[in-house]
Amino acid sequence: xxxxxxxxxxxxxxxxxxxxxxxxxxxxxxxxxxxxxxxxxxxxxxxxxxxxxxxxxxxxxxxxxxxxxxxxxxxxxxxxxxxxxxxxxxxxxxxxxxxx
Numbered sequence: 001x002x003x004x005x006x007x008x009x010x011x012x013x014x015x016x017x018x019x020x021x022x023x024x025x026x027x028x029x030x031x032x033x034x035x036x037x038x039x040x041x042x043x044x045x046x047x048x049x050x051x052x053x054x055x056x057x058x059x060x061x062x063x064x065x066x067x068x069x070x071x072x073x074x075x076x077x078x079x080x081x082x083x084x085x086x087x088x089x090x091x092x093x094x095x096x097x098x099x100x
Contacts, residue, residue, distance in 0.1 A: 006060065010053065010056065010060075013053055014053060016049070017046055017049050017050055017053065020042060020045070020046045020049075021046055023042070024039060024043060027039065
């Protein structure tokens with residue numbers, strides 16, 4: 001079983017929201033009190049899910065910016081060490097790719 005990434009979870013949640021919106025549009029002409037109640041609950045759930053998606057995306061974007069800023073600061077403060085790390089990572093990747 002593949003590990004689930006945050007990007008995959010966000011994409012799946014976005015797909016569910018889009019499917020729910022399509023279902024709500026398709027049932028817009030349906031009449032009846034129970035249908036209206038179900039539609040209202042579904043619309044509220046979709047709205048709340050969209051809001052949560054937005055907050056999660058904002059949090060991920062902020063965290064990504066923090067990580068990038070930290071990496072930038074580290075490289076500026078330790079240029080030779082950063083170059084050594086990059087060279088070592090390149091060597092390891094080269095060795096791994098040459099095995100295939």
